Amino acid sequence: MSAVLLIEDDDRIRLSLAMALEDEGYVTHAVATAEEGLELQRKQPADAVLVDLMLPGMDGFECIRQLRRTDDVPVIVVSARDDTHDIVAGLEAGADDYVVKPVAVKELAARLRALRRRGRAAQAATPAMTVxxxxxxxxxxxxxxxxxxxxxxxxxxxxxxxxxxxxxxxxxxxxxxxxxxxxxxxxxxxxxxxxxxxxxxxxxxxxxxxxxxxxxxxxxxxxxxxx
Missing domain, CATH: 1.10.10.10 (Winged helix-like DNA-binding domain superfamily/Winged helix DNA-binding domain)
Known part of the structure; x- marks a missing residue:
């Protein structure tokens, strides 16, 4: 079973999305700030991270940049900000994908499964001789x-x-x-x-x-x- 870290400051969205992901079979750790999320990921690494951009204190862009300094965990931005500048900025910060709110949980779960398959294939690889x-x-x-x-x-x-x-x-x-x-x-x-x-x-x-x-x-x- 995969673990997902959800960083979302809106209490209603955080609770409903966490419950929906658990219904899809994910163990979900949900926090309200980037600082909490980074600390939790250091102590208890998740298989994927979902992060909002508009967070109190450290915003989602900086959260992703800090995460990328030490961790290659798959990251999906989940945000209501849907203009091209924000999408590109989120991806350039280091996110693998971008989902616009309101979230279709089935679509999000499908994207998480694709990320998991890619990660599992990489972990299963044998030591390489091909260059x-x-x-x-x-x-x-x-x-x-x-x-x-x-x-x-x-x-x-x-x-x-x-x-x-x-x-x-x-x-x-x-x-x-x-x-x-x-x-x-x-x-x-x-x-x-x-x-x-x-x-x-x-x-x-x-x-x-x-x-x-x-x-x-x-x-x-x-x-x-x-x-």
Missing amino acids: LTFGDLEILPEAGEVRLHGEPVAVTRTEFRLLCELAEHPGQVLSRQQLLSRVWEYDIGDERLVDVHVGRLRHKIEDNTGRPRHLVTVRGLGYKLQP
Whole structure:
């Protein structure tokens, strides 16, 4: 059974969402502030974190940034803020996904299950011998490792899956919808998820994000990893 950490300051929403997730089979730890959530995650790590953006004290953006410094746990933003700036900012802070309130619990549970499957597949991997090489960039799919200039690169689980998907099709353009389907397991989804994760990856694997050598945009079509 998976454990979910819910960080939500609205008492009514926190209680109702926690109960609904428990009905879906999740053990839910619910807190009202980012500070409480970060402390609880350090002491009792959950399998996924749901975080609101508008929190008292430390906001959700900073909460995600602090979490990402030490933890690659899947993070889903659950917020009433639905404009592009807030969605992109939440993803750029380090979230894996974004759900707008009011929440459809069945949809949220489906997204959590997809995140869990991805994490379980990574944990089940055996020590790697396969090395996918793109110049000074090396990807070890089975080991869950990325290296640049021989040095390890810290990536989230979703970033790693995105990079592996592109690496398994070197030089081939994959559309945003193809990547949503293969990486996030969504038949239909928000293409901004792909764009923001590509941007985050570029900051980690490119020497010059303005002129990327590895992760290339093909205008109007999608992305490819350059051999």
